[in-house]
Amino acid sequence: MEIKNSKELKKYNRYIILNQIIERQPISRTELAEILNVSHTTISQLVKELIEEDLVVESYTKSTGGRPPKILSFKGYNKYIITLSFKETVISLAIFDLNFKLLHAEKINVKDNELTGLIEVIGDVLERLILEKKIKKKQILAMGISVPGIYKDNQDLIISSTAPYLNGQSLMKKIKNKVDFCPVFIQNDANIAVHYEWNYMLKKRYDNLIFIYIGDGIGSGIIIGNKLYSGSHGNAGELGHMQVKSTGKRCICGGTGCLEMLSSIKAIENEFKEKVYFTIDEIIKGYLSGEEKCKRVIDRAVKYFARALSSMVSFFDPEIIILGDFHNLYRGKIKDKLEEEMKKSHIFCVEDRPELILRNDRGDYQFSALYIYVFEHWKKEI
Incomplete structure (x- = not known):
């Protein structure tokens, strides 16, 4: 990552601190400072922000004598990522919490080749699930979408897709008309899978x-x-x-x-x-x-x-x-x-x-791959 100014440096430090807390939790401020070679002042300042944003919680460990040390953990159980995997005949939808726990998965059959109607169905399913799971929209931090074919993000255009209803479509624009409460990430399904293999499986x-x-x-x-x-x-x-x-x-x-x-x-x-x-x-x-x-x-x-x-x-x-x-x-x-x-x-x-x-293409492979892709991008953007 190329860091051009102090604002980008702070964002990068937030990312690496949060990442270390997630990977090594529970962990103390002192341990973070030693691992990252970052000053205690910087650690304390950014940890304070992460706690205020309800992303990190602090608790005491059992004391063996003297003042008990404080430890940090990631608070991911009440925040969510939604994934949508588009295929020719079916759209698979899943909800994860940020502890990588799959809370719900279901399939939406593609009965015609008209994307606008499918987006309406997806919106209705999401509204139903938000009510059923008692989730507030502000708790949904991101949505990830995988598509077969090439997605040109600078043009918001899908081409060369095996799903005919996606070809020539501006998927981001159509999705954002329904999902305006969180950032949306769209990527080709094979790119998502290779990122998952490299980052998580391997x-x-x-x-x-x-x-x-x-x-x-x-x-x-x-x-x-x-x-x-x-x-x-x-x-x-x-x-x-x-x-x-x-x-x-x-x-x-x-x-x-x-x-x-x-x-x-x-x-x-x-x-x-x-x-x-x-x-x-x-x-x-x-x-x-x-x-x-x-x-x-x-x-x-x-x-x-x-x-x-x-x-x-x-x-x-x-x-x-x-x-x-x-x-x-x-x-x-x-x-x-x-x-x-x-x-x-x-x-x-x-x-x-x-x-x-x-x-092996187990049933939740694409869900998991998409979750990891979105989670990694979300951490870098917060």
Whole structure:
């Protein structure tokens, strides 16, 4: 963080003090001063502000003789973050308190492709939950929204989304018409996932990593030098639109031969729609049992995916790649197949190949990832 003036220095000191209290609670002022190498005067002044803002509480520890020392803890149980995860057919809503406790989760089915109507439904659900949970709007400190596709925050515009009702929409403007009581953060779903993996799941042990999500579309989030990399125009990570074949079906981006049209869940399912409809679960079951067409379709999808993955490795040289969503249904076979295919690609040293991790997509993954993303940004803005 570049600090240009005393105001920014104070804001930065507030952030690091609050962060240390959250991570090391309960903790004393003296311990904070020693860990952060900040003066006791600065610690006391900023802690006083955090207590007045009801973010930190002070209590006494048991005394072993003499005056009992005071300790500081974060007060997160009566403050909330709302998360919204947009997908093609469903919008998932959750409420967390600031102690990372999931208080409520529910799904809103997308019955038509009209965003304004969906925003009205979201607003109604929020009003109902605020009443049911006896939450005051001033206790909701932020809302986080994940979207499939590219979100250009300088234009408030979503493009290249697998959710048709989001394409070309100004989501921030529409949401703020309903949610005007807290700051709102919007980010691409794969970027949120890679931030979660780097910051929370992997505890910042890796400087460079990639998270790849395969669902109806294919996207990736990239961390380079411990920072989220989104490119000059916010378009980085759109792995699904990498051309891996000279010809093919027309993609939503306008191109042909895109990875998304060959290796996504929707692309695999579409291979079976001409005769009998199969879900991805049924196709994978057929693959595991050796059914010929399932094997042919899956093996082809893996071949093209491995080709794109090898290019990503050559471009970014990551330490680790996390594969999210439906990969876990292969029971590890997809990982073996990918590693086998990647061995055919040119990587200068075998030991430089990144580690591949399969991440089980448990039901609250995107909720948790979005909460962590928003919580980290909120701490820096207070």
